Amino acid sequence: MPSILVLDLGGCEGCIASIMNSYPKLEKKYDLYISYLGNLNLDREFDFAIVSGPVSLVSSEKIDLLKKVRENSKILVAYGSCASVGGIFLYSKGQNCRFASIGKVVDIDYSIPGCPPASRTIINFLNCIEKKGGRFLELFKALTKYQKLSGFDLIDDVVLTGLCVGCGACTLSCPTEALQLVDGVPDLIVEKCIRCGTCIVRCPKFTQNILR
Amino acid sequence: MFHDVNLENPIGSVEGIYVAKPKKVENAGVVTSILLYMLENKKVDGVVTARKVKGILGKILLIKTRDELLNTVGNCWSVVPYTMKLKDMLTSSNLNKIAFVGLPCQAQFLRHMKTFPLVESDFANKIYVIISLFCMGTFITDGFVKLIREYKISPEDVKNIDIDKDYLVIIHSDGEIKVPVDIVLNHIQHGCLLCPDYTGVFADISAGRAITKKGTLLITRSKLGDNIIKKASEEGYIEVESASEDEITKLKEKALEKLKRAMDYTAKLL
Ligand code: SF4
Numbered sequence: 001m002p003s004i005l006v007l008d009l010g011g012c013e014g015c016i017a018s019i020m021n022s023y024p025k026l027e028k029k030y031d032l033y034i035s036y037l038g039n040l041n042l043d044r045e046f047d048f049a050i051v052s053g054p055v056s057l058v059s060s061e062k063i064d065l066l067k068k069v070r071e072n073s074k075i076l077v078a079y080g081s082c083a084s085v086g087g088i089f090l091y092s093k094g095q096n097c098r099f100a101s102i103g104k105v106v107d108i109d110y111s112i113p114g115c116p117p118a119s120r121t122i123i124n125f126l127n128c129i130e131k132k133g134g135r136f137l138e139l140f141k142a143l144t145k146y147q148k149l150s151g152f153d154l155i156d157d158v159v160l161t162g163l164c165v166g167c168g169a170c171t172l173s174c175p176t177e178a179l180q181l182v183d184g185v186p187d188l189i190v191e192k193c194i195r196c197g198t199c200i201v202r203c204p205k206f207t208q209n210i211l212r
Numbered sequence: 213m214f215h216d217v218n219l220e221n222p223i224g225s226v227e228g229i230y231v232a233k234p235k236k237v238e239n240a241g242v243v244t245s246i247l248l249y250m251l252e253n254k255k256v257d258g259v260v261t262a263r264k265v266k267g268i269l270g271k272i273l274l275i276k277t278r279d280e281l282l283n284t285v286g287n288c289w290s291v292v293p294y295t296m297k298l299k300d301m302l303t304s305s306n307l308n309k310i311a312f313v314g315l316p317c318q319a320q321f322l323r324h325m326k327t328f329p330l331v332e333s334d335f336a337n338k339i340y341v342i343i344s345l346f347c348m349g350t351f352i353t354d355g356f357v358k359l360i361r362e363y364k365i366s367p368e369d370v371k372n373i374d375i376d377k378d379y380l381v382i383i384h385s386d387g388e389i390k391v392p393v394d395i396v397l398n399h400i401q402h403g404c405l406l407c408p409d410y411t412g413v414f415a416d417i418s419a420g421r422a423i424t425k426k427g428t429l430l431i432t433r434s435k436l437g438d439n440i441i442k443k444a445s446e447e448g449y450i451e452v453e454s455a456s457e458d459e460i461t462k463l464k465e466k467a468l469e470k471l472k473r474a475m476d477y478t479a480k481l482l
Pocket residue numbers: 149150151152173174175176177178179188192193194195196197198199200
């Protein structure tokens with residue numbers, strides 16, 4: 001069975017908890033290594049490493065850990081908003097609080113935002129990998145080029161550039177109701193944006209653009 | 213698996229292509245008939261679709277009964293946005309199997325949400341079936357209304373709109389007018405000019421006007437979509453026949469036209 005390492009680098013562990021919800025399904029097809037199971041062993045090779053949480057740029061320990069995971073895994077997935085697009089940690093201030101999406105430190109293969117992604121996401125992602133394709137897999141690959149994505153980018157890159165068609169996918173996707181349609185286009189209530197990136201990866205204009 | 217458009221195949225993955233006519237309720241339209249079949253046979257407990265409110269403007273509704281459904285009028289030729297209100301309606305209702313009708317861009321978004329719920333507030337498990345209407349693009353409403361007023365047509369009188377090669381055909385209460393596409397292009401949303409998908413490749417069922425004969429063209433893309441069409445026909449809600457080679461060729465031509473337009477404009481605008 002293919003092996004999967006699931007590791008949180010310092011997020012809220014919500015992503016791990018959501019993966020644990022799928023454990024009964026996952027264990028039928030994969031060997032899982034998760035701290036919750038008490039079998040975390042970083043000295044072996046993995047077919048997949050699913051990493052959640054941001055990387056602290058002031059912790060050489062975390063940086064080294066991440067690099068080691070990269071070396072030991074065939075496919076590295078940045079899972080959840082913090083690991084993939086920075087998430088709410090990008091707001092943190094102070095000399096000792098420098099966080100980044102993990103793509104800033106190592107090369108990643110797929111980037112899946114979500115805060116936290118619902119349990120079904122990991123299963124469907126692995127299914128897509130197994131079937132080798134699909135547009136959404138390409139999307140998660142294309143997202144690895146971005147170190148940050150949020151409602152701010154949606155406004156800048158889609159709305160202010162005049163590409164928005166007013167479909168409402170972003171407003172319907174936002175978990176905090178930070179986006180509202182005003183005169184048919186989205187407007188961002190900045191204080192409410194947790195930088196989860198869901199709105200922009202659901203925006204048909206953004207995705208058509210990065211997949212063209 | 214749902215495949216994206218490309219130059220070899222501009223209509224995406226296909227399970228079956230049919231031409232259908234309404235049967236049970238004569239003046240209902242094929243999509244409405246399919247929805248009616250699903251509601252009356254409890255395949256879904258709700259339908260989210262756009263209703264024309266005024267002129268070319270529409271509103272998204274959550275429909276639960278036959279009467280509500282038959283009172284909604286179809287196409288709006290403007291994107292009818294999914295709003296936060298819709299989310300409130302969906303999350304607060306006890307409806308759990310919903311049919312969504314939208315445009316290709318909305319079908320893509322819904323499929324993404326259904327397959328990859330990225331946040332707990334996603335209502336992925338309520339999306340039962342996704343139906344997409346064919347789309348050549350939508351208008352910047354203010355500009356378009358001004359344009360048709362110049363032709364002495366009031367938006368309230370617009371009955372149907374279709375693109376026929378170099379002309380936009382606007383069918384209104386007193387007849388029809390043809391507006392050269394060059395003029396119309398200025399009033400199509402920029403985002404739509406970049407959109408490559410005519411039929412809605414991420415839907416379970418795509419529907420639009422048939423080209424070679426009277427009727428509605430249906431493309432099914434999943435087993436679920438195909439079963440719905442077959443059952444709706446068995447139960448006498450619609451009359452279905454396989455689309456002719458000629459019809460499919462013409463459909464592909466039209467889809468290719470949109471894809472090429474998207475490629476041209478992508479080179480120009482981005
Ligand atoms: S606007 Fe909403 S969906 Fe978009 S990044 Fe912010 S919180 Fe997430």
